[in-house]
Amino acid sequence: MDNKRLTILELTEEMHALVKSKGWYETDSKRPQTPRNLAVSLSIEAAEILEHFQFTDEIKDREELGSELADVMLYLLQLASISGIDLEEAVLKKIEKNKARNWDEK
Numbered sequence: 001m002d003n004k005r006l007t008i009l010e011l012t013e014e015m016h017a018l019v020k021s022k023g024w025y026e027t028d029s030k031r032p033q034t035p036r037n038l039a040v041s042l043s044i045e046a047a048e049i050l051e052h053f054q055f056t057d058e059i060k061d062r063e064e065l066g067s068e069l070a071d072v073m074l075y076l077l078q079l080a081s082i083s084g085i086d087l088e089e090a091v092l093k094k095i096e097k098n099k100a101r102n103w104d105e106k
Helices: 008-022 035-051 062-082 087-099
Strands: none
Touching: 008 062, 008 087, 035 062, 062 087
16 A cells, blocks of 8 residues: 555545455454444544543654554444445534534533
């Protein structure tokens, strides 16, 4: 893989290729790739990001933080794909919805 920028779809395809190469889509996999399991894994990886900020507001290890952020994105891409959700479309819809929201109203 070269250093060109990839689309969400291309990143999803790369992620699927990795998962398939590890055998995790097989029916007898010890790591079944179900929506529930992916959601749990996504949550765990997101929590690992918090470890980088435990008792500090500073980023101590940018490379390691980047690795954890990548884990979150990979699980998110896979969860969306396995669930039949067009993540790009969902993000754009959410941005439009949020434009009309006001979080500061009481």
